[in-house]
Amino acid sequence: MRDFDTLVEAINTLKEEGxxxxxxxxxxxxxxxxxxxxxxPDHFNVDELFRFxxxxxxxxxxxxxxxxxxxxxxxxxxxxxxxYSGEISEEMLKKLQIHR
Numbered sequence: 001m002r003d004f005d006t007l008v009e010a011i012n013t014l015k016e017e018g019x020x021x022x023x024x025x026x027x028x029x030x031x032x033x034x035x036x037x038x039x040x041p042d043h044f045n046v047d048e049l050f051r052f053x054x055x056x057x058x059x060x061x062x063x064x065x066x067x068x069x070x071x072x073x074x075x076x077x078x079x080x081x082x083x084y085s086g087e088i089s090e091e092m093l094k095k096l097q098i099h100r
Contacts, residue, residue: 006052007062011064014048014064018074019075020074021035021074022034022076022077024077026038026088028092030067030077032073035073040091041092041094041095043069043070044068045068046065046095047068049065050064063078064076064078
């Protein structure tokens with residue numbers, strides 16, 4: 001597994017590797033505003049994930065997911081540790097927790 005010092009470094013490197021879209025979590029899918037489309041859990045895979053911990057504040061902790069869809073769209077999802085656990089479907093939560 002690769003190791004990055006900062007979230008910004010990881011994002012920049014992954015974007016250079018083709019993870020060009022930004023994903024946001026909805027109740028039961030990932031949303032991609034740039035493509036005006038959604039991806040449900042059975043239509044994407046988590047390729048890699050990276051954890052980052054705030055140096056001075058644990059609240060600054062986050063996870064970066066590198067995601068690819070079944071039709072070749074590659075993008076990134078940033079999650080503050082556990083921020084979405086009560087706001088997304090059980091299916092989405094399981095898909096993302098498999099990789100935690």
